[in-house]
Amino acid sequence: MDVVWNTRYNTGIHIIDEQHQDLFATMDRLRKAVQVDAGRQAMEELLSDLILASEQHFSTEEAFMAKYGYPDLTQHVAEHASMLTSLQELRTKFRENPQALAVLIPTFMEGWLKHHISDGDFGFVTFLKARNLA
Ligand SMILES: [Fe+2]
Ligand SMILES: [Fe+2]
Numbered sequence: 001m002d003v004v005w006n007t008r009y010n011t012g013i014h015i016i017d018e019q020h021q022d023l024f025a026t027m028d029r030l031r032k033a034v035q036v037d038a039g040r041q042a043m044e045e046l047l048s049d050l051i052l053a054s055e056q057h058f059s060t061e062e063a064f065m066a067k068y069g070y071p072d073l074t075q076h077v078a079e080h081a082s083m084l085t086s087l088q089e090l091r092t093k094f095r096e097n098p099q100a101l102a103v104l105i106p107t108f109m110e111g112w113l114k115h116h117i118s119d120g121d122f123g124f125v126t127f128l129k130a131r132n133l134a
Helices: 014-035 040-067 073-096 098-130
Strands: none
Touching: 014 040, 014 098, 040 073, 040 098, 073 098
């Protein structure tokens, strides 16, 4: 099954939606690379793309939240930081056992991202809407 962005994840903030879509697309590329056994190097490059895109996305979101004085910023930053730590640990494990981890990582990331957008990012959207900022 494809890993796809869905309109239910639409925050209404253009750059954030674009970045979420890009994260889903990269997870899907990684999953497909695993399915066709694209090789360790191709998978590791996609994994690095995923980490880089996550870092950029988290920074963007945190800058928005800081700009608007979002009260749950600290908690949200901690969730992002914890995800980046997990992804970096998974990359280390991937280098030891590429096959097993290549299957696990997109599934783990997809579950985390869907949950985080719904429970975390939407908290910020609700905050903005309540103040007529979004
Ligand atoms: Fe997000
Ligand atoms: Fe977030």
